[in-house]
Amino acid sequence: MSDLSTLLNDLKKAADSVKTDIKTLDEQIHALNGERESLMNSPVSREDFAAYVRADLAKRGELFQYRIKQFADHSGRGNAKLNSSFVALDRVFQGGRLQNFPFMNGEDCFDGFAPSADAFFFYFGDLIAERFMAALDVVHDWPPGAIPVADLRKRIAEIDHELDTLLTRRDELASQLLSVGIAG
Structure with a gap:
């Protein structure tokens, strides 16, 4: 070659x-x-799925928590700071009136019931997660050994x-x- x-x-x-x-x-x-x-x-385990559910609900409640912070920093009524003094709180209480606390929407005190959805997630996220998972347990078989x-x-x-x-x-x-x- x-x-x-x-x-x-x-x-x-x-x-x-x-x-x-x-x-x-x-x-x-x-x-x-x-x-x-x-x-x-x-597929993920029930525990991991539940962790995703809880994280999602917490994220959904974050806006409400932010609005409460905004309320405390700069109240919606004339942009005055939240007044947490004894005299201010007790005067309203003794007068039989409602406090100006934005329990259900994070922004205003009101007589009606018009809560924001994120208030529910903020206040009841753990309960919602628990009930949601219980409902899924009835209809879903979680994979063993996920x-x-x-x-x-x-x-x-x-x-x-x-x-x-x-x-x-x-x-x-x-x-x-x-x-x-x-x-x-």
Whole structure:
């Protein structure tokens, strides 16, 4: 065999080896993507679902809590600060009137019952979560042995890191082939 034939044969062997490495990496990437997809679609445990419910209700009640803070800082009546002095509170109490507390909407005291929805979430979030979960328990079978959300997040992060490493290596190998004029 001539030197050129030997060189071309060696180049073909090297290219085939790189293509085999790329194929192996593609298989690993495919397997990790499958595992990731499976984890992403995994049902959560009742406890984790309930934690999402409680967090959602807390978030829904945040606006009301903010409005109460705004009321305390700058009361809606003439933008005066909330007066929490004995004389102011007791005068209203002794006079048989209602205090100017925005119990149900966070902004005004009123005689009617027109609460804001976020007031319900603020005041009754724990009860709503408890009752909601009890209602779901009647109609939903929670998966036994569900992977905890913390473990799902951890494994998905590990997979993402592994995928980044494998994809970088694959791209490097494919780039090497292309740089010498060989299609992957």
